[in-house]
Amino acid sequence: MFTGLVERLGRVAACEDIPAGRRIVIDAGGWPPSPSEGESISVNGCCLTLVQSRDGHLVFEAVPQTLERTTLGQVSAGDPVNMERSMRVDALLGGHLVQGHVDAVGQVISVDRSGGGWRTRITAPAELDGLLVDRGSVAVDGVSLTVAACGTGWFEVALIPETLARTTLAGRRAGSRVNLEGDALAKLVAAQVRRQLAGLSAPASPAR
Numbered sequence: 001m002f003t004g005l006v007e008r009l010g011r012v013a014a015c016e017d018i019p020a021g022r023r024i025v026i027d028a029g030g031w032p033p034s035p036s037e038g039e040s041i042s043v044n045g046c047c048l049t050l051v052q053s054r055d056g057h058l059v060f061e062a063v064p065q066t067l068e069r070t071t072l073g074q075v076s077a078g079d080p081v082n083m084e085r086s087m088r089v090d091a092l093l094g095g096h097l098v099q100g101h102v103d104a105v106g107q108v109i110s111v112d113r114s115g116g117g118w119r120t121r122i123t124a125p126a127e128l129d130g131l132l133v134d135r136g137s138v139a140v141d142g143v144s145l146t147v148a149a150c151g152t153g154w155f156e157v158a159l160i161p162e163t164l165a166r167t168t169l170a171g172r173r174a175g176s177r178v179n180l181e182g183d184a185l186a187k188l189v190a191a192q193v194r195r196q197l198a199g200l201s202a203p204a205s206p207a208r
Contacts, residue, residue: 001086001087001097001098001099001100002042002047002084002086002087002097002098002099002100002142003084003087003091003093003094003095003096003097003098003144004084004095004096004098004137004139004142004143004144004145005084005094005095005144006082006083006084006142006143006166006167007031007032007083007084007085008028008029008031008032008083008084009080009081009082009083009166009167009168010026010027010028010029010031010043010058010080010081010083011026011027011078011079011080011081012024012025012026012027012075012076012077012078012079012080012081013025013026013027013057013077014077015075015076015077018061020061020063021061021062021063021064021066021067022061022062022067022072022073023059023060023061024043024048024059024060024061024062024072024075025057025058025059025060026043026057026058026059026060026081026083027056027057028056028057028058028083029056030056031083032085035050035053035058036050037050037051037052037053038050038051039085039086040086040100041058041060041083041084041085041086042082042083042084042085042086042098042100042142043060043072043081043082043083043142044070044071044072044075044081044082044141044142044168044179045070045082045098045100045102045139045140045141045142045143045179045180045181046062046066046070046072046100046102046142046179047086047099047100047101048060048061048062048066048100049061069102069104069105070102070105070179071105071141071177071178071179074177080168080171081168082141082142082143082167082168083142084142094144095137095144096137096139096144096183096184097183097184097185098139098142098144098181098184099181099184100142100181101181102179102180102181103125103127103128103131103180103181103182104125104126104127104128104180105125105177105178105179105180106122106123106124106125106128106140106177106178106180107122107123107175107176107177107178108120108121108122108172108173108174108175108176108177108178109121109122109123109154109174110174111172111173111174117158118158118159118160118164119148119156119157119158119159120156120157120159120169120172121154121155121156122140122154122155122156122157122178122180123153123154124150124153124154124155124180125180127182128155128180128182130186130190131182131183131186131187131190132147132150132155132182133147133150133186134147134148134149134150135147135148136183136186137183138155138157138180138181138182138183139179139180139181140157140169140178140179140180141167141168141169141172141178141179142179143163143167143169145157145159145163146158
């Protein structure tokens with residue numbers, strides 16, 4: 001579990017296809033100070049397991065399903081990535097609860113920088129139906145953000161200078177692909193509502 005507050009901007013050092021998927025090596029500049037093999041670290045919003053730490057580089061292996069459902073299959077050497085260590089249960093929850101389970105890949109539609117602001121419009125794939133509400137939470141490439149507006153097939157986020165300076169989102173332009181994760185609490189509510197509605201529509205059992 002994560003908070004969506006990026007702790008480090010890493011840079012992909014190397015990628016290698018392996019039988020189990022893809023090995024991704026990231027130069028995080030010595031972060032975290034004492035990495036533990038087997039721990040979970042969010043990379044652009046994807047929860048990955050650290051398989052090795054060597055010479056200040058972090059090594060991860062992404063399985064085919066992760067590569068299919070996220071943008072990790074397209075990252076290459078030199079690309080910056082958002083990184084966050086899994087949260088402690090006694091930590092301050094500054095963002096929102098982020099699982100690191102990407103729901104869909106969206107695409108940046110436009111970036112509006114008029115009036116001194118920075119507003120990014122992103123496609124909202126069908127997997128996010130019912131999970132996006134005005135002023136609700138969403139994770140974009142692992143960054144906890146507030147939905148500033150939403151409509152049919154799209155939503156917008158407003159980015160502040162601090163977020164732009166500490167994450168990869170300043171480099172996202174029209175056409176860029178981003179990992180999206182809906183709010184975990186919204187998912188639970190939506191799943192329960194679907195179950196209740198399915199129960200109401202199910203044919204009644206014959207009387208005995």
